[in-house]
Amino acid sequence: MSRENLVIAGRTFSSRLIIGTGKYRNHDEMRRAHDASGAEMVTVAVRRVPLDRSSESFLDYLNPSLQILPNTAACFTAEDAIRTARLAREALQTDLVKLEVIGDQTTLFPDNEQTLEAARVLVKEGFVVLPYFSDDLIMAKKLLDAGCAAIMPLAAPIGSGLGVQNPANLRIMREQLPDATIIVDAGVGTASDAAIAMELGADGVLMNTAIAEAQDPAMMATAMKLAIESGRLAYLAGRMRKRLYASASSPLEGAISA
Amino acid sequence: MRVYINGESREVQGNPSLADLITQLDLPAARIAVELNREVVRRSDWGATMLHDDDRIEVVHFVGGGFVTLYESDNI
Numbered sequence: 348m349s350r351e352n353l354v355i356a357g358r359t360f361s362s363r364l365i366i367g368t369g370k371y372r373n374h375d376e377m378r379r380a381h382d383a384s385g386a387e388m389v390t391v392a393v394r395r396v397p398l399d400r401s402s403e404s405f406l407d408y409l410n411p412s413l414q415i416l417p418n419t420a421a422c423f424t425a426e427d428a429i430r431t432a433r434l435a436r437e438a439l440q441t442d443l444v445k446l447e448v449i450g451d452q453t454t455l456f457p458d459n460e461q462t463l464e465a466a467r468v469l470v471k472e473g474f475v476v477l478p479y480f481s482d483d484l485i486m487a488k489k490l491l492d493a494g495c496a497a498i499m500p501l502a503a504p505i506g507s508g509l510g511v512q513n514p515a516n517l518r519i520m521r522e523q524l525p526d527a528t529i530i531v532d533a534g535v536g537t538a539s540d541a542a543i544a545m546e547l548g549a550d551g552v553l554m555n556t557a558i559a560e561a562q563d564p565a566m567m568a569t570a571m572k573l574a575i576e577s578g579r580l581a582y583l584a585g586r587m588r589k590r591l592y593a594s595a596s597s598p599l600e601g602a603i604s605a
Numbered sequence: 606m607r608v609y610i611n612g613e614s615r616e617v618q619g620n621p622s623l624a625d626l627i628t629q630l631d632l633p634a635a636r637i638a639v640e641l642n643r644e645v646v647r648r649s650d651w652g653a654t655m656l657h658d659d660d661r662i663e664v665v666h667f668v669g670g671g672f673v674t675l676y677e678s679d680n681i
Contacts, residue, residue, distance in 0.1 A: 368669035377669065392670030395611040395663065396632055404636050405668050420670050433645045434665050438638035555670075 353551050355443075355528060356475040356496040358414070360387045363545070364575050365416065365530065367555025368392075371564065374408040380558050381410055384568035388414040390445050390553070392421070393431050393438075416477070418445035423458070425465035432469055444469060445499070445553075446478040455505040459486045463493060470494035479532050482516040484523055491527055498527055499553060502544060503534025506556040510540035514547055521548030538567075538574035545578025546586070608660045617656065624651035626662070637666045 353360040364386045371377035381389060389409060406415070417435030422428040425448060432444040446465055450458030457480050469476050475496045480486050482500040490498050500520060503509035511517065511534060520529060530551040531544040541552050552575055561567035607616055610630070617626060623646055627634055639646050640663040646654050656662075 371669065390670065391667040393638075393665050394668045396637055396666045398611060398613060398615075398630060398632075398664075404633060404666065406636055415667075417667065418670065430640065430643065430645075431665075434638040434640060434663070435667075437645050437647060438636055438665070438667070 353528070355477070358443075360414075360551075362387050362572070362575075363551040363579060364541075364571055365390065365551060365553040366558060366568070366571075367553070368405070368409070369555055370559035376564055377559070378408060378410065380564035380568040381413065383565040383572070384558065385572045386413070386568075388416050390416045390418045390555070392418055393435050414443070415439055415441060416443050416445050417441070419447045419465075420449075422448050423450070423461075424448065425461040425468070428461070428465040429468050432465075432474060433472075436474070442473055443475045444477065446476050446495075457481055457501070459483065463489055466490055466493045466495055477530070482513045482520065484516070484520050487520055487524060487527065487529075491524065496528065497530055497550070498524075499530045499532035501533040502531050502540070505533045507534060508536030508540075508557055508560075509534055510536050511543045511547070514543065517544070517547045517549065535571075538570040540574075541571050542574040542578035542581070545575055546581050548582055551575075606656070606658045608656055608658070608662060610662045611664060621656055622652055623654040623656060623662070626656060627651065627664070630664075632664060633666075637664055639664050 353363045362385045364384055365388045366384055366386045367390050368377060417439060419428040419431040422431055428446055428448045435444060436442060446462060448458045448461040448465055450456050459480050462478050462480055466476050466478050470493055477497050477499055478490050478495050479499045480490060487498050502511040502513060528550045530553055531549045532553040535541050535552060535554045535557045537557060544552050558564050558568050558571060607614055623639060641654060642661050
């Protein structure tokens with residue numbers, strides 16, 4: 348595991364933060380948040396071109412230095428996700444894909460079974476697959492066995508901002524899969540959530556709503572950048588053991604007493 | 606002849622290729638991708654791909670979205 352860089356299928360990123368491009372109030376606000384975040388990779392969604400009006404390319408609003416990570420958001424079957432990934436590859440000439448197969452509209456929880464099926468097909472077709480999935484160790488192993496370049500467990504429902512609801516499962520995943528690239532995807536609400544994800548050993552965090560829906564997205568993006576760096580350092584530094592009772596920091600011996 | 610583009614039925618004149626259709630619709634050719642009857646057609650093959658009655662064509666582009674499904678930023 349690299350201390351400084353996030354490596355995904357041979358691509359090196361100095362930032363461990365990956366951010367989205369949705370929900371911003373306008374394109375300028377998005378651009379400022381992207382710049383402040385230090386992120387080097389952003390996700391975009393694939394949709395039908397509107398036929399009844401001219402549409403400019405959304406991609407023109409992105410900083411051209413950013414790596415674009417197309418996602419299969421809003422796909423509910425493996426087949427739709429596979430088709431979407433193929434279209435994205437054709438349009439962008441990138442093998443990277445954030446695979447997302449949703450199982451339920453209310454929770455937006457992933458359909459792990461369909462996700463695995465799609466991952467197997469896409470890996471065979473040469474895609475670098477980054478799957479969003481539930482925080483399940485066994486599914487993580489299957490996705491890695493299928494050849495996924497990194498795995499992206501959720502921390503809480505998409506867009507909920509609830510923070511890391513599954514620290515035990517994420518920690519187990521880290522311990523059991525020491526060589527896997529684990530990127531926590533979904534659930535972060537504020538900077539401390541991102542720090543917690545990193546302290547649990549995640550290699551990176553992907554977020555969108557926590558930045559886009561902040562009152563000041565650029566400021567929150569800066570906060571996220573610092574939190575990710577901070578959490579990463581704390582993880583590498585190795586935290587102290589928790590104790591139930593106090594342990595004095597100053598020597599007790601030699602204190603004056605009556 | 607009638608084809609379906611992004612789910613909409615459209616009458617097209619003559620015997621167009623996929624490239625002709627993209628031009629007719631005045632779609633921005635950069636950074637879009639096209640599927641014909643569920644198979645991606647590479648940009649270099651658009652000119653040689655002739656359309657037929659009842660063909661189903663999907664033309665996609667990119668919009669803002671992290672993992673917020675169904676969110677369409679092109680309405681901003």
